[in-house]
Amino acid sequence: MKQYRVAVVGAAGMVGLEFLKILEQRNFPVADIHLYGSDGSAGKKLFFKHREVTVAETTHEAFVGMDMAFFSADVHASRHFAPSAVNAGAVVVDSSDAWRMEGSAPLIVPEVNIEDAAVHRGIVINPTCTVIELAMVLFPLHKINPVKKVIVATYQSVSGAGTAAVDELTAQVRQVLDGQQAVARALPHQIAFNVLPEVDVFLDTGSTKEELELLEETRKIMHAPELEVSATCVRVPVYVGHSAAVHIELTHPFAPDDARRVLSEAPGIRILDDTNIRLYPQPWTAAGRDECYVGRIRKDSAFKNGLALWVVTDNVRKGGALNAVQIFEEMIKRGWLAPGGRE
Amino acid sequence: MKQYRVAVVGAAGMVGLEFLKILEQRNFPVADIHLYGSDGSAGKKLFFKHREVTVAETTHEAFVGMDMAFFSADVHASRHFAPSAVNAGAVVVDSSDAWRMEGSAPLIVPEVNIEDAAVHRGIVINPTCTVIELAMVLFPLHKINPVKKVIVATYQSVSGAGTAAVDELTAQVRQVLDGQQAVARALPHQIAFNVLPEVDVFLDTGSTKEELELLEETRKIMHAPELEVSATCVRVPVYVGHSAAVHIELTHPFAPDDARRVLSEAPGIRILDDTNIRLYPQPWTAAGRDECYVGRIRKDSAFKNGLALWVVTDNVRKGGALNAVQIFEEMIKRGWLAPGGRE
Numbered sequence: 043m044k045q046y047r048v049a050v051v052g053a054a055g056m057v058g059l060e061f062l063k064i065l066e067q068r069n070f071p072v073a074d075i076h077l078y079g080s081d082g083s084a085g086k087k088l089f090f091k092h093r094e095v096t097v098a099e100t101t102h103e104a105f106v107g108m109d110m111a112f113f114s115a116d117v118h119a120s121r122h123f124a125p126s127a128v129n130a131g132a133v134v135v136d137s138s139d140a141w142r143m144e145g146s147a148p149l150i151v152p153e154v155n156i157e158d159a160a161v162h163r164g165i166v167i168n169p170t171c172t173v174i175e176l177a178m179v180l181f182p183l184h185k186i187n188p189v190k191k192v193i194v195a196t197y198q199s200v201s202g203a204g205t206a207a208v209d210e211l212t213a214q215v216r217q218v219l220d221g222q223q224a225v226a227r228a229l230p231h232q233i234a235f236n237v238l239p240e241v242d243v244f245l246d247t248g249s250t251k252e253e254l255e256l257l258e259e260t261r262k263i264m265h266a267p268e269l270e271v272s273a274t275c276v277r278v279p280v281y282v283g284h285s286a287a288v289h290i291e292l293t294h295p296f297a298p299d300d301a302r303r304v305l306s307e308a309p310g311i312r313i314l315d316d317t318n319i320r321l322y323p324q325p326w327t328a329a330g331r332d333e334c335y336v337g338r339i340r341k342d343s344a345f346k347n348g349l350a351l352w353v354v355t356d357n358v359r360k361g362g363a364l365n366a367v368q369i370f371e372e373m374i375k376r377g378w379l380a381p382g383g384r385e
Numbered sequence: 386m387k388q389y390r391v392a393v394v395g396a397a398g399m400v401g402l403e404f405l406k407i408l409e410q411r412n413f414p415v416a417d418i419h420l421y422g423s424d425g426s427a428g429k430k431l432f433f434k435h436r437e438v439t440v441a442e443t444t445h446e447a448f449v450g451m452d453m454a455f456f457s458a459d460v461h462a463s464r465h466f467a468p469s470a471v472n473a474g475a476v477v478v479d480s481s482d483a484w485r486m487e488g489s490a491p492l493i494v495p496e497v498n499i500e501d502a503a504v505h506r507g508i509v510i511n512p513t514c515t516v517i518e519l520a521m522v523l524f525p526l527h528k529i530n531p532v533k534k535v536i537v538a539t540y541q542s543v544s545g546a547g548t549a550a551v552d553e554l555t556a557q558v559r560q561v562l563d564g565q566q567a568v569a570r571a572l573p574h575q576i577a578f579n580v581l582p583e584v585d586v587f588l589d590t591g592s593t594k595e596e597l598e599l600l601e602e603t604r605k606i607m608h609a610p611e612l613e614v615s616a617t618c619v620r621v622p623v624y625v626g627h628s629a630a631v632h633i634e635l636t637h638p639f640a641p642d643d644a645r646r647v648l649s650e651a652p653g654i655r656i657l658d659d660t661n662i663r664l665y666p667q668p669w670t671a672a673g674r675d676e677c678y679v680g681r682i683r684k685d686s687a688f689k690n691g692l693a694l695w696v697v698t699d700n701v702r703k704g705g706a707l708n709a710v711q712i713f714e715e716m717i718k719r720g721w722l723a724p725g726g727r728e
Contacts, residue, residue, distance in 0.1 A: 191688075219558065219559070235624050236669035237668060238667060239665055274632070276540065280579060320574070322581075350617060
């Protein structure tokens with residue numbers, strides 16, 4: 043079986059570390075691995091399969107001989123170095139939002155639109171974490187009963203904002219319990235015992251970029267240009283796991299039991315839904331898991347053909363690193379990683 | 386100026402204590418005050434205007450000579466003792482959900498429908514806390530541009546579940562930080578660093594009672610029987626303050642600036658909305674305040690004439706004790722407290 047030479051840019055970050063862990067857990071065919079940083083993490087020592095690997099500074103020459111490169115650093119690192127990785131012959135999965143809104147590179151949730159990765163120019167995009175879970179639950183429903191409108195409110199964990207935000211939550215919780223003033227640096231305001239309706243930057247429309255991405259990326263991934271999506275994205279004091287209250291208008295009537303059956307058969311989805319025993323997805327229990335969990339499946343009382351769902355996914359895994367690994371796996375399986383798989 | 390004899394049932398609970406504090410802060414005309422418990426709090430000593438008052442056991446005779454009684458104990462205490470208070474000649478504001486869903490007693494948000502309290506049989510109902518904030522923001526919009534549909538997702542603090550849930554959040558946060566297993570008793574599952582899509586009991590429809598109340602109570606308070614409301618109600622690890630992401634479909638187009646102006650002139654509402662300086666309502670800063678805070682006012686991208694809002698209110702004050710005090714104040718002002726004000 044062919045083994046692959048893998049480069050990871052942003053290896054010491056939260057999603058980068060999870061990417062390494064998942065490569066190990068899934069026994070991904072790694073010939074050798076090269077870890078890069080762009081934010082001062084060079085020199086750090088990490089472990090891959092019990093072997094110490096030192097993080098090197100990212101350079102344009104770093105990708106020579108690589109088969110694949112995973113980028114989970116910032117937008118600047120992707121814009122600056124991903125083209126060099128492509129020129130060196132590697133296929134890049136980019137987890138930054140350097141090219142998410144552009145039409146040129148395929149934006150992939152493997153369970154939904156892996157076929158879109160058949161034609162690429164060396165770069166495939168990992169969608170926004172909240173979009174991944176939304177597309178995963180909407181698509182199986184949409185195929186048999188087209189989704190017209192979606193109103194989504196998110197409950198997003200601090201890990202989505204990086205390691206500094208995770209540490210800040212812990213520090214602030216201690217500060218509040220000790221009767222001190224909480225200090226906010228990584229996030230715009232105090233997050234301990236608070237919620238903040240601000241994820242990513244604000245646009246002129248008054249929406250955030252994350253809220254706009256839920257509309258634009260979901261349409262693109264699902265090939266549903268008519269789909270209407272509106273969102274309120276909110277940061278909550280949770281470490282890992284993005285939750286979402288999803289209210290859907292469908293074209294035809296759809297009984298909650300039918301939706302439950304369709305979703306239970308959909309790839310990557312696990313139903314946790316029994317209100318009699320107070321069973322529903324929770325971020326605390328979804329953390330560290332691969333599945334997209336769905337519960338609270340019921341009729342929506344505002345839409346004519348309405349359905350309401352509660353969705354929870356580990357944003358670092360399926361919302362980030364796992365989705366990227368799955369993109370590589372599926373592309374390998376289909377032979378799309380080879381230069382022949384490109385335009 | 387006439388002074389009133391006031392009874393408080395559930396005085397040692399969170400909303401009961403806040404009720405006493407607000408009577409003091411607003412210099413409510415109290416002749417004397419009688420505090421009652423029904424859950425073992427009898428014997429507890431509380432303070433009202435620097436005077437110690439002992440909580441007594443609630444009895445049917447407790448209300449003789451009282452002008453008004455505030456009930457913020459449980460459903461059983463209201464069902465058992467409120468009729469005795471009415472028979473003794475007191476007007477009751479009931480904060481339990483003993484009679485919320487019934488048609489007979491007026492359900493009042495003073496800023497919206499105080500006129501409904503003109504005719505009563507001695508009992509006036511304090512609505513569900515999330516309904517109070519929703520009705521306050523919808524009503525001013527509805528008057529000039531009828532609201533057709535509302536999709537709301539809530540972020541509700543643990544104080545809505547009582548003192549035990551507040552203590553449980555603190556205890557669990559310490560347990561998690563100490564690497565121990567969090568113990569859940571007051572709430573169905575761990576709430577520290579977690580969110581739970583369960584507020585109040587589950588109904589056969591798969592919705593919770595709180596979610597149904599957001600539909601039924603809001604319709605009743607706003608006299609809008611056609612209004613469609615669907616909700617997902619979620620408990621979050623916040624001490625005080627209920628937040629809500631509110632997505633609205635109106636009858637006619639409505640610019641966000643016009644909505645902002647209408648809401649800024651509405652009673653009890655305060656706008657905090659400037660994304661340039663990352664200003665929006667937060668539960669941490671709304672706690673202890675009387676106003677219903679509104680921000681993130683923008684176009685909803687899914688509805689044709691859509692509007693999205695972010696609303697935060699102190700659930701113990703405006704969502705509970707303050708709304709009750711305001712009901713009494715407005716009824717006094719209009720002479721509706723006297724027996725003549727009844728059917």
